[in-house]
Amino acid sequence: MDVRQIYMDANAMLEGHFKLSSGNHSQYYLQSAKVLEDPKTAKLLADALAKQIKATGLEIDTVCAPALGGLIAGFALATALDKRSIFAERVNGEMQIRRGFEIKAGEKVIVCEDIITTGGSAMEAAKAIEALGGIVVGFAALANRGFCKRDGSELSRKVNCALPEEKPLFALADFDFEMYAPDACPLCVNGSEAIKPGSRGN
Numbered sequence: 001m002d003v004r005q006i007y008m009d010a011n012a013m014l015e016g017h018f019k020l021s022s023g024n025h026s027q028y029y030l031q032s033a034k035v036l037e038d039p040k041t042a043k044l045l046a047d048a049l050a051k052q053i054k055a056t057g058l059e060i061d062t063v064c065a066p067a068l069g070g071l072i073a074g075f076a077l078a079t080a081l082d083k084r085s086i087f088a089e090r091v092n093g094e095m096q097i098r099r100g101f102e103i104k105a106g107e108k109v110i111v112c113e114d115i116i117t118t119g120g121s122a123m124e125a126a127k128a129i130e131a132l133g134g135i136v137v138g139f140a141a142l143a144n145r146g147f148c149k150r151d152g153s154e155l156s157r158k159v160n161c162a163l164p165e166e167k168p169l170f171a172l173a174d175f176d177f178e179m180y181a182p183d184a185c186p187l188c189v190n191g192s193e194a195i196k197p198g199s200r201g202n
Contacts, residue, residue, distance in 0.1 A: 001048055003143065003173035010035045013175075017187040019194040022117060025185040028177040029197055030143055032114035036072040043076060045142050045172060050080035052151065052170045053110070058138055061108045064088055066095060066125040073142055074112040088125040095124035097132060105133035116141040116171060119148050119163035138168040146176035 007013040012034035018026050036042045053060070060083055065074025067089040078085030086101040097103065109129050111122045116139065126136040144150045148161040150171040163169055180186065188194070 001044075001172065003045070004175070006041065006045070007032075007035055007143070010038070010041070014197065017192045017194050019182075019196040020117065020179065022120070022179075023182065024179040025182055025187060025194050026177050026179045027187060028175075030115050030145075030175060031197060032069065032073065032142060035142070036076070036114070042072060043080070046073070046076035046080040048172055049077055049140055049142065049170060052172075053081065053138075053140065056151070056168065058110070058168070059108050060110050060137060062086060062103070062110075062134075063112050063140075064097075064109050064125055064129055065112050066090075066121045069115070069121075070113040070141075073114040077110075077112045077140060088128050090124075095121070095128050097128050103129060103132040103134040107134045108137045109134045110138045110140055111136060113139070113141040115143045115145060115175075116148055116150075116163070116169065117145040118160050119169075123162045136167065138170065139163055140170040142172055144169065144171035144174050146174050150174065 012031045014029040018029040062084045063074050063078035065071050065087045067087045071087055075085045088095045088097050111125050113122050122139050129136055146155050147158045148163045148169050149157040150169045153174055155174050
Protein backbone atom coordinates (compact mmCIF):
# COMPACT_ATOMS: atom_id res chain seq x y z
CA MET A 1 0.00 0.00 0.00
CA ASP A 2 1.42 3.39 -1.05
CA VAL A 3 0.15 5.60 1.77
CA ARG A 4 2.03 8.64 0.51
CA GLN A 5 0.26 8.33 -2.86
CA ILE A 6 -3.10 8.01 -1.11
CA TYR A 7 -2.43 11.29 0.71
CA MET A 8 -1.31 12.95 -2.52
CA ASP A 9 -4.35 11.73 -4.45
CA ALA A 10 -6.61 13.20 -1.74
CA ASN A 11 -4.74 16.52 -1.85
CA ALA A 12 -3.88 15.84 1.78
CA MET A 13 -0.10 16.31 1.58
CA LEU A 14 0.13 20.07 1.49
CA GLU A 15 3.24 22.01 0.49
CA GLY A 16 3.87 25.54 1.68
CA HIS A 17 4.91 27.04 5.03
CA PHE A 18 3.11 25.61 8.02
CA LYS A 19 3.15 26.02 11.77
CA LEU A 20 2.65 22.62 13.42
CA SER A 21 0.92 21.87 16.72
CA SER A 22 4.37 21.51 18.29
CA GLY A 23 5.15 25.12 17.35
CA ASN A 24 7.78 24.06 14.81
CA HIS A 25 7.60 25.00 11.13
CA SER A 26 7.60 22.70 8.10
CA GLN A 27 7.33 22.89 4.34
CA TYR A 28 4.84 20.02 4.38
CA TYR A 29 1.60 19.33 6.24
CA LEU A 30 -0.49 16.16 6.32
CA GLN A 31 -4.22 16.85 6.40
CA SER A 32 -5.64 13.43 7.25
CA ALA A 33 -9.21 14.71 7.33
CA LYS A 34 -9.05 14.99 3.52
CA VAL A 35 -8.08 11.32 3.30
CA LEU A 36 -10.64 10.12 5.83
CA GLU A 37 -13.60 11.98 4.30
CA ASP A 38 -13.88 9.04 1.89
CA PRO A 39 -15.31 6.11 3.94
CA LYS A 40 -13.84 3.52 1.55
CA THR A 41 -10.35 4.95 1.96
CA ALA A 42 -10.78 5.21 5.73
CA LYS A 43 -11.77 1.54 5.84
CA LEU A 44 -8.88 0.52 3.59
CA LEU A 45 -6.33 2.26 5.82
CA ALA A 46 -7.90 1.11 9.09
CA ASP A 47 -8.06 -2.50 7.90
CA ALA A 48 -4.35 -2.39 7.00
CA LEU A 49 -3.48 -0.89 10.38
CA ALA A 50 -5.62 -3.46 12.20
CA LYS A 51 -3.87 -6.25 10.29
CA GLN A 52 -0.49 -5.01 11.57
CA ILE A 53 -1.75 -4.93 15.15
CA LYS A 54 -3.45 -8.32 15.01
CA ALA A 55 -0.27 -9.92 13.66
CA THR A 56 1.52 -9.11 16.92
CA GLY A 57 -1.11 -10.76 19.11
CA LEU A 58 -1.45 -7.60 21.21
CA GLU A 59 -4.47 -7.82 23.54
CA ILE A 60 -6.79 -4.81 23.21
CA ASP A 61 -10.16 -4.04 24.76
CA THR A 62 -10.67 -0.46 23.62
CA VAL A 63 -9.43 2.10 21.12
CA CYS A 64 -9.14 5.67 22.44
CA ALA A 65 -8.57 8.62 20.09
CA PRO A 66 -7.44 12.11 21.13
CA ALA A 67 -9.97 14.60 19.76
CA LEU A 68 -10.26 16.17 17.35
CA GLY A 69 -7.74 14.87 14.86
CA GLY A 70 -7.81 11.23 15.89
CA LEU A 71 -11.58 10.76 16.05
CA ILE A 72 -12.25 9.29 12.61
CA ALA A 73 -9.04 7.24 12.52
CA GLY A 74 -9.78 5.89 16.00
CA PHE A 75 -13.34 4.92 15.18
CA ALA A 76 -12.28 3.29 11.89
CA LEU A 77 -9.56 1.29 13.67
CA ALA A 78 -11.97 0.21 16.41
CA THR A 79 -14.38 -0.98 13.70
CA ALA A 80 -11.61 -2.95 11.98
CA LEU A 81 -10.53 -4.49 15.29
CA ASP A 82 -14.14 -5.01 16.45
CA LYS A 83 -13.38 -3.18 19.71
CA ARG A 84 -15.02 -0.40 21.69
CA SER A 85 -14.29 3.15 20.53
CA ILE A 86 -13.94 6.12 22.90
CA PHE A 87 -12.17 9.46 22.74
CA ALA A 88 -10.37 11.93 24.96
CA GLU A 89 -10.85 15.66 24.56
CA ARG A 90 -9.02 18.74 25.75
CA VAL A 91 -10.88 20.80 28.37
CA ASN A 92 -9.23 24.00 29.60
CA GLY A 93 -5.96 22.75 28.17
CA GLU A 94 -6.15 19.30 29.80
CA MET A 95 -6.98 16.03 28.02
CA GLN A 96 -9.91 14.29 29.71
CA ILE A 97 -12.17 11.26 29.26
CA ARG A 98 -15.75 12.60 29.33
CA ARG A 99 -19.14 12.00 27.63
CA GLY A 100 -20.01 9.22 30.06
CA PHE A 101 -17.14 7.01 28.88
CA GLU A 102 -15.92 4.65 31.56
CA ILE A 103 -12.68 2.71 31.77
CA LYS A 104 -12.49 -0.35 33.98
CA ALA A 105 -9.43 -1.10 36.10
CA GLY A 106 -7.03 -3.12 33.97
CA GLU A 107 -8.82 -2.37 30.68
CA LYS A 108 -6.31 -2.63 27.83
CA VAL A 109 -6.40 0.47 25.61
CA ILE A 110 -4.58 1.41 22.42
CA VAL A 111 -4.35 5.14 21.69
CA CYS A 112 -5.02 5.98 18.03
CA GLU A 113 -4.14 9.22 16.26
CA ASP A 114 -4.42 10.19 12.60
CA ILE A 115 -0.77 11.31 12.67
CA ILE A 116 1.93 10.84 15.31
CA THR A 117 4.51 13.59 15.37
CA THR A 118 6.27 13.62 18.75
CA GLY A 119 3.35 11.82 20.39
CA GLY A 120 2.52 14.62 22.82
CA SER A 121 -1.27 14.51 22.41
CA ALA A 122 -1.26 10.72 22.49
CA MET A 123 0.61 10.79 25.80
CA GLU A 124 -1.89 13.28 27.22
CA ALA A 125 -4.66 10.85 26.33
CA ALA A 126 -2.66 7.97 27.81
CA LYS A 127 -2.30 9.87 31.08
CA ALA A 128 -6.09 10.38 31.24
CA ILE A 129 -6.67 6.67 30.55
CA GLU A 130 -4.23 5.56 33.21
CA ALA A 131 -5.74 7.97 35.75
CA LEU A 132 -8.97 5.97 35.44
CA GLY A 133 -7.20 2.63 35.91
CA GLY A 134 -6.78 1.66 32.27
CA ILE A 135 -3.60 0.14 30.83
CA VAL A 136 -2.20 1.69 27.66
CA VAL A 137 -0.78 -1.21 25.67
CA GLY A 138 0.34 0.67 22.57
CA PHE A 139 -0.16 3.51 20.13
CA ALA A 140 -1.39 3.63 16.53
CA ALA A 141 -1.64 6.14 13.70
CA LEU A 142 -2.18 6.23 9.97
CA ALA A 143 1.07 8.16 9.49
CA ASN A 144 4.23 8.61 11.53
CA ARG A 145 6.19 11.85 11.15
CA GLY A 146 9.45 10.04 11.89
CA PHE A 147 10.21 11.25 15.41
CA CYS A 148 9.06 8.00 17.00
CA LYS A 149 10.01 4.54 15.79
CA ARG A 150 7.05 2.58 14.49
CA ASP A 151 6.83 -1.19 14.48
CA GLY A 152 8.68 -2.52 11.42
CA SER A 153 10.36 0.76 10.45
CA GLU A 154 14.07 1.26 9.84
CA LEU A 155 13.93 4.86 11.09
CA SER A 156 15.51 5.37 14.49
CA ARG A 157 13.77 7.03 17.42
CA LYS A 158 14.63 10.73 17.89
CA VAL A 159 15.25 12.35 21.24
CA ASN A 160 12.06 14.43 21.19
CA CYS A 161 9.73 11.43 20.81
CA ALA A 162 7.37 11.50 23.80
CA LEU A 163 6.10 7.93 23.46
CA PRO A 164 7.53 5.27 25.82
CA GLU A 165 10.10 3.02 24.18
CA GLU A 166 8.68 -0.13 25.73
CA LYS A 167 5.25 0.21 24.06
CA PRO A 168 4.70 -0.39 20.35
CA LEU A 169 3.74 2.24 17.80
CA PHE A 170 1.84 0.94 14.78
CA ALA A 171 1.58 3.13 11.67
CA LEU A 172 1.23 2.58 7.94
CA ALA A 173 4.10 4.79 6.75
CA ASP A 174 6.82 7.22 7.79
CA PHE A 175 6.67 10.80 6.53
CA ASP A 176 10.09 12.07 7.55
CA PHE A 177 9.79 15.77 6.66
CA GLU A 178 12.26 18.38 7.84
CA MET A 179 10.97 20.61 10.64
CA TYR A 180 12.45 23.84 11.95
CA ALA A 181 12.32 25.84 15.16
CA PRO A 182 10.65 29.19 14.43
CA ASP A 183 13.88 31.11 15.06
CA ALA A 184 15.82 28.85 12.68
CA CYS A 185 13.30 28.44 9.88
CA PRO A 186 14.70 29.05 6.36
CA LEU A 187 11.16 29.62 5.07
CA CYS A 188 10.76 32.53 7.50
CA VAL A 189 14.16 33.88 6.45
CA ASN A 190 12.88 33.94 2.87
CA GLY A 191 10.00 36.17 3.99
CA SER A 192 7.02 33.80 3.97
CA GLU A 193 4.61 33.55 6.91
CA ALA A 194 3.68 30.24 8.49
CA ILE A 195 0.00 29.27 8.51
CA LYS A 196 -1.62 26.79 10.91
CA PRO A 197 -4.12 24.51 9.14
CA GLY A 198 -4.59 21.99 11.96
CA SER A 199 -7.47 21.45 14.35
CA ARG A 200 -5.93 23.63 17.06
CA GLY A 201 -5.23 26.64 14.90
CA ASN A 202 -8.34 27.48 12.89
